[in-house]
Amino acid sequence: MSNIHVSSHPCVRAKLSQLRSSSASPRDTKALVHEIATLLAADALASLTTVEVGESTTALGATYTVEEIAQKVVLVPILRSGLGMLEAFNGLLPTPSAIHHLGLFREKATLSPVEYYNNLPTSSSSTHPADIAIILDPVIATGGTAVAAIQTLKDWGVKKIVLCSILGAKAGVEHAAAEWPEGVQVLIGAVDPETNSKGMIVPGLGDIGDRLFLTIGK
Template structure:
């Protein structure tokens, strides 16, 4: 599908191989997710943003120049819990205080000239049906009279396996009133990514670090990355 973009960046490919390894501990896992996210952010934002004039300013030499700013209002929407690995540079053990104690800006906010608001969605897959269940939503109340809450919402979720969680997030943000959505993931399974990209093809662009052929009976991507949430938050075997 034309709205699916799989990175060909050599560094993304190499880092994804490192991330796949069972020997990568939580610190290495978190660092690799953040680094891959930053590279994907550069690709996604370059293709999705525009600039607008914002007046005049003066250089240190006294010369005037035309100021430009990003034209779009952008919001970031990490999917709890693993989506936090794509926005935060502190230790996973700090959760739930991780956002308050953040000493490193999110990958996308690293690149944006003005930091974007971060809104969280909590979604998990029900074990028997693998259907998404929403347990947390802190999107602000919006009204049609006030205009769209954002021009661009960026969903951050390290993996797209069956696509159910991504579709639920897209539906929620579309109902909220955003104009466009970027779904950014480190890795996806082909069928699940196709489902997510087809949910709102004219409004959604999908950016991936890699694409795997499928999932197992438990809905886990193969060869995949394992359970990224468990790897980040040291809950393997829960």
């Protein structure tokens, strides 16, 4: 699908191989998620434009034109694991962006998404809440959680959504991309062929939220 972009960066591919490994320590897992997210953020933010807002002077006293990002960008990490990607994106943006958390989990029997937390502010009917909302979620398995997040943000009134993930299953990624093709861009580190009966990506990363927050075996 034309609105799906899979990273071809060699560092993403190599670091993803390290992240897949069962021998990766919790410290390594956190660092690798951050590093891969930083590489993906550079791609995700490359389409932004700047606008001239005035002039200033350099340390040598020379005058230069000051530029700022033209678009209003908000970051939307999906709890819990999306928090692992947040610092990478916020660190690349030249000024802090609003961060709006969405809490979604998959019901075990049906694998359907259930929303348990939403801190999107009430938007005014006369203004749009954001030009671009960037959803951060390390994995797209069945795509149900991503679709629920897209629907929520579309109803909220954002103009464009960038869904950024480290890894996805083919069917789940396509499911998410098809939800709002004209308004959603999917940027992903790699795509695996399938999910198992429990909705886990195969070969996958395991439960990345558990790996990040040391709750394996809960």
